[in-house]
Amino acid sequence: MVFGLLAALASAAAASTVDEKELDIRTREVAKTLRCTVCQTENIWESGSPFARQLRENVRERLEQGQSPEEIRAYFLSRYGDYILMQPPTRGVNWLVWLGPFALLLVGGALLYRTLNRWVTRTPVPPAVEPLDEPSRRRIERELHS
Amino acid sequence: MTRGWQIALVVGLLGLLILFYQGLWGNPRLIPTVLIGTQAPNFSGPGVESSGTLSLDQFKGKVVMLNFWASWCIECGLEHENLLTLNERFGRDPNFVMLGINYQDKQDDALDYLRRRGSNFAHVRDVKGAISFDYGVYGVPETFVLDQQGVIRCKTIGPIIGDVFAKYSQRLLPGLLSGSSEPVAC
């Protein structure tokens, strides 16, 4: 029994609980914002390609040296251009793609509203009829909602 | 459907088809890198075949042709002979130097590759990829040409074969070596 206890103690000493280092977490955060340039549309954290792996290590080293995420991004931006970011930077002609959908929605919505209005004003109002009795009214309401 | 919408539809369709057509013929090799016209970053690293350290600074004042390659890269194999030929042709000029940068590779594989295909210029090992990051490289082969002031003038993505090889051999390199200030055909 003593032997068993010693064995258990020994194995407990060898094994350990590991956790992410803070540096790893920060690397992950920055890596998720850089594009893997040889992949379809993955960031360098998701990608398993060797290029992505090397870039991750480079990011890690830079963080260790004390560079900020913005500085790291700026460095890669200066070497690879806008392509290395995961979304088009919000400047210049890129506003087209960022605001385009909302503009389309607004303009489309306005046009639609105007068209609907035109149809409504064009539609003749049906002549006034006797108010319906309750059962008939309820039946008609139900029909209209099916 | 009013006239206005009809015209919009036709214009939209034509625009789309033209865009697709452009996409077909667009040449990915001619993506202008953001580094054109900028000072080439210095680098240094262990040689592939030699034991010393090589750095870009050693070749200040020369026209430098920087070729990123790897032993596992098929297209690199396609262009290797042309690179040797270019070096033979222009290497005699004291103002020209060709350098290879071995990218994401094992030294043994790289040596084996050079032994099989021949080597007449120096190669540097990019151990951690720092050199390739500095140059905005993301695959191989990629080739940069620096002028005598150390400014990056040209970048070619893809193997230097066919028309590209002819351009390097007949217009690009002679143009830069002549020291003329004319813009180069990139």
Place this chain on the structure above:
Amino acid sequence: MIIELGHFAVVTALVLSLLGIAAPILGLWTRNSDWIRVGRQAVTLIFVLLGIGIAALEYAYLTRDFSVAYVASTSNSKLPLFYTIAALWGGHEGSLLLWVFILSAFSAVAVWLHWRTQPAIMPYLIAVESSVMFGFLMLIIFLSNPFERIFPAPLEGKDLNPLLQDPAMTMHPPLLYMGYVGFSIPFAFAMAALFSGRLGEEWIKVTQRWTIFAWMCLTVGIMMGGYWAYYELGWGGYWGWDPVENASFMPWLVGTAFLHSVMVQEKRKMFKVWNLFLIIVTFSLSLIGTFLVRSGVLTSVHTFATDPERGLYILIFLAVVMGTAFGTLIARAGKLKSQIELDSIVSRESVFMFNNLFFLVAAATVFLGTLYPLMIETWKGSKVTVGPPYYNAVFMPIALGLLFLMGVGPYIAWRKASLDNIKKNFLIPLIAAFGVTALALALGFRSPFTIAGAFVVGFVTTTIATDLGKVSAFFARRDRVNYARGLLTAFAANQRRYAGIVTHVGVLVLVIGIIASTVYQTEKVVSLRTGDEFTMGPYRLTLTEIRDVRGPNWTAKEGRFELYRGDRLLTEMRPQKRIYDASQTPTTESAIYAINMGHVFLTMPEIAPDGTATARGVINPLILWVWGGGAIMGFGVLLNIFRPRRRDE
């Protein structure tokens, strides 16, 4: 020999497709229905011949005939049987053949099914389907031939891409193609209506089941692709907004707009031109989606071996189809001056129109995001990435808007919704929406996506629940049975409507799953050796051993992890790092454990020679709601398709 037979069969099919175009036209011209019959035989025969072509190719796969270039490039003698059969659509040439085979099957079924009831449509249906088949078959025979031989025949095949050696991935292309192809039937009917000038509601009623069937296939096909990406590519996500995914999503979006909009035409005989426009756009996007991913237009920088010839043919084919379809629409649209009678903007017709607006803007957004890099490259020569951060910011609000409309549409009255009607149907849901939002805030949720989602989901759930409750109560009271029976009676009384509600419920479930698994996903990456453990949320994982395992055509290093919650052992998880024998390609196989309708997701991206493993654990809350939601959506469609026919159908 067999291969040559298959090749010959496909060439014959190509010739017959020309007959399929000419015969009906001749029949219309000479007013002789015998020619139409010839067209029907042609379509039937094309199906048989393409079946022979597929069978011949499968024969080559099963007999490991590597003298066929395509077989050699997508299979291997050690490839398991299941994947050998599926390898037929594992590459470009074979998958095109599958596409046109499915098209021929659907065409044949449509022609035979509607022969007696839709004689006027027949010639156009046959001609249109034959034209599309002709286009594909030309591409296959001349530019993408899977039957080509290679001399000398290699001794061993290159192997099917290991990423495709997976059940979900084998089902994904056939389902997707069934979706694309399925939309060709309503498209053909629409073209028939345009060409013939008979522009009534007939074609909508007849094609309703085709439309939702195609929609279901496309939905499930897209979900399968997402599921595959989830566990095969190994990063715990299922949708990357990459061009290939977007290419299939766009026809889905417009197709959904279409299937809603035609309900208005059925009920009120309005929006005829609009619906014709929508189905032409849907099918065009199907074609664009099929081709965009093979033409070389959407490639990454380092793809040098694109074939511009093939891409050019595809582009010309697209131009002809879209030009003819839209051109005919413009030419004939004048004849369709439908008197649109709208009594009020506050009405179901109006909501359907806003539904369409949102879906089309959504499709336009995906389109813009996918093609913007190409536009910028063409115009300015620089490159940008349009990745998930863009879509999350721009697409999600539109999606939430659509979801809100989904709660309004089914419950607002046709023609003119009275204030009474609005109060009765929407007051309580709105209150509930605010309530759920307040609850979410109180529980500490802060992400704007979650809060907005809480509001919309609360609203829609309440509208659906109230409706189901009221109608079950009504029938329960009427028939003096319990609520469950009441619900079933209500369902049977209006199966089409409630099948649609089921699909909407599926959408709700899907959206909740998406919000939970995206916003609240947690991740941890550690390096550990045997005996070490790490915690992740409420779970604890211990690496007990790393061992070598062997599969039919691969070897792997498998890590054995014990998953604990507290002190309770839940399961053993076995992620692998595999190397496939033939291609020496490595893959990361993930280990997944389902708990609380979510997943604990574990991969082992690297194993160092010294035995240190990198483990990547992800907790995906409520991810089963994503797949479950998709399944419910599909189930709703099945309930819709297999409903008892009413007198007016």
